[in-house]
Amino acid sequence: MNKFSFIVLVLSITTISAQSKDKEKEEFECPPNSGNGNFADPVTCRRFYQCVDGYPYLNRCPSGLYFDDVQKFCTFKDEAKCGPIATTASPVTEAPSDIAQRCNPAECELPYCYCSKDGTNIPKDLNAEDIPQMILLTFDGAVNHNNYPQYMKVLGGKYTNPNGCPIKGTFFISHEYSNYLHIQNLSYTGHEIAVETISLQQGLQDKGYEEWVGEMIGMREILRHFSNISNSEINGMRAPFLKPGRNTQYKVIEDFGFIYDSSIVVPPNKVPSWPYTLDYKIPHECKSGTCPTKTFPGVWEVPLNTHYVESFEGGICPYLDQCVLHNHDPEEVLEWLQEDFSRYYEQNKAPYMMAFHTNWFQIKELEQGLHKFLEWATSLPDVWFVTTTQALQWITDPKRNKELNTFDAWDCRKQTTQTQRPCYNGNKCGLAFKSGNVTDTRYMETCRECPNKFPWLGDSEGTGISGRDNYIYQSKEPAPSEENENEKK
Template sequence: MGFKLFSRTALITLWTLLFFSISVRSEDDCPEFECPAKDGSFADPCTCRRFYQCVEFFPYKNFCPSNLYWDDIKKLCTFKNEAVCGPVTTTPAPSTTPPPDTANTCDISACQLPYCFCSSDGTQIPGGLNKEDIPQMVMLMLDGAVNTNNFDDYKKLFRERTNPNGCKVKGTFFITHHYSKNSKVGGALREVICIRARVHPNAHIEVLKNDGHEIAVSSISDDSGLYLKNASSWIDELVGMRTLLTQQVDLGVEDILGARAPGLKPGFNDQYTAMIEYGFIWDSSVSALPLATPVWPYTLDYKIPHKCKAESCPSRQFPGLWEIPLNSHHVEGFVAGHCPYLDQCVFTNMDSDDIFEWLKEDFLRHYTTNKAPYTLAMHTNWFTYKEQVTALEKFMNYTNTLDDVYYVTATQALLWMTDPVGLDELILVDSWSCDPEEEKVDPPCVSPNQCALSHTENDISVIKYMTTCKTCPAVYPWLGNVYGKETEEKDVYPKFED
């Protein structure tokens, strides 16, 4: 017995020492990392547990959270059995669009509000106003399905919070229909949305709309490869998702004005062609690399005034279509990396106070330079870590002490930009005003319908569940059949007419 115990203990010790020696040797033998490109995220050639974020050819080392590994194809941390360890040599995917026409650079004399806005580098304040005289807008932007797993988190985020004018704090939700899978973003993967929860609660979206939040669309299928597809696919995803929402939620087409591409991967020019033809007002798919002075939203009448983080940004002019770019979050030294989505940054070993100070430093770059809108974009992943939830609450409490900070929806921000006024005239901005008594409304849907619906995807037939305040459709709404009819005919959507 003693010998067996000793042998087992010795074996464990030997394995530990062997693993340690291999780890030390691999660290020692690992050459100094050199960025293969000016900007981007790249695999550590010595271990899948690390990756580097390159900014201006300088590498910043990052660690994946515990039990996660870097996937050099998807460019995120994921489970070991899903990760493709790098470095992986890739070639740029061919564009599916015709050769693009190059947009012209900004001509301020020809680009006038309210229909056009541009500046040479994107940092100019609208209306020529001074920073001290304008509100600091903050846009809470939440991506993905709204369901029973995250609805309470969202309610707590906004509960009892008001702006300096007494009106409720509001956010913008980018809705996807696809819900029963893991959410994978950025430097970490956190199992959330719903593997077991088989409910797509359109009734929850109804409540969000009823509370004054803005509902925008991302896609039906949340297809990460959508950016490589043609305009017809973008119509199916964006226009289809908008139509689906109008069928299942008390929303009209005129209520759903904006869109965001899955994974912040714009669809070259095809996405924007579809958006123009079908009456979308704004997009928020473009992200900017870390900048000392953040960029403001702009119209796509001219060339994008900053370098895009993705390689699939539009190159043509799309007059009148607004772009709300996501400035990359970062702090000095790039601690936790840089990220357009907050849940893409890696806050490993940071407590709520550390994360709060990180958010505050990031925010002050906007607040002390040009007050470009500060976007708090995230997925439901953010709410799976208590430290992050607490830090965000602390941050919102901090900004609530500043009498020039307003939490607004994307459309509210753009409406201010089309007719910018100073802080002393904000009372005149109808889209920002409210009657606090009228905001206290009853729930719109007390007893939603629970629908069990057949669905076939990839030749596999399943039953999917959803809740709705409307009548249950015949089959599960999906691409080409958002009305949920028992038919093989594909949906046809009417184009927007001026």
């Protein structure tokens, strides 16, 4: 083959390859009636499509990461469930009944009830300039060696609140791949531990009461047993994929003593929503279509206001890592976050929730941009980074800015935790795990002794006895018996 023929051949292959890629993008169609979201590339797990208003934007996972079509974000290869994964609609177990009434402020008073007509009113009708701007850093999924160092760069004490206390965050924990020594250390140092679910199964929103109990209470029991975190310190939960379980999930929250849920997404609004109790109908559109329709008096909803910046590339998203900021440099990420934040800070100061998955911290520009934002935000005199429970403590008993330095709920010198000091070297457990017809090994680390098998639904302590757990009539606190003996050791 002469030189000219070789060049022609290369150009032809390149053209065919480019045309093929363009065709792939053209042929991908966002699923109808699915709204906005991330979807697996049918060709490779290294890419995914973000659908925004029905248009697909092609994105690549950061180097070394793969798109998980169950959890809908990029993660590590051994954790990723490659797609596209076919989904089958599960039968709805409960017919929605729209019996919750609209907010009646005259009959809804703090600290036990809070609502407003459109969800945007400040508690006690305080003036925005007199109250703190709360920022809620929340982290979803497993905590392990892959992300713990990045989380500690944020929450390890470098950044402080106006009272000198280190900023705090909330972790919604899922079980698989979690390191319970790391989780125990987070709880011991004052960060909030909440539950997502054990399995992060799809379609849970359509499952029944027992399934929700097994997932939520089972996850709480795993945290109690393997991270030594008291049930009374686990106050909140978040539904997988932000798909609330209609009335069923909230009945479990009510029955088993949780204080709040944080699963409901607020559509893009110019004025953000404040948390509210479920004594009345939710004050905004339910994007997921699976929100509660009955009343659950005293149960708090801490909603995820949608992030967006008008006239700026990035899209809209409840989780910050789902906005398309991958091509921005750290300064542009900072500017985007500042503009998004200003919608809260310059209006009603509703809590600014910054919700993350682990993949945000695998992109250098995003991580650096976040740290620039933290440096800027912690320099403001009325901005406080608090846990979700600390935010609710303020909402139920609002304080003006001048009172916050003596506000016990935010004073690290007066906070106590029931979580034991973690051990220096945990037990590293390699445990048998069966999923369908496949038997695999899962690894976990804990200060406790290694269980017989990998803890899972129905067997939260990993005894190897399937269906051992029974939570139907269990109170929030465990009976003092073997558990207390273990704690004494």
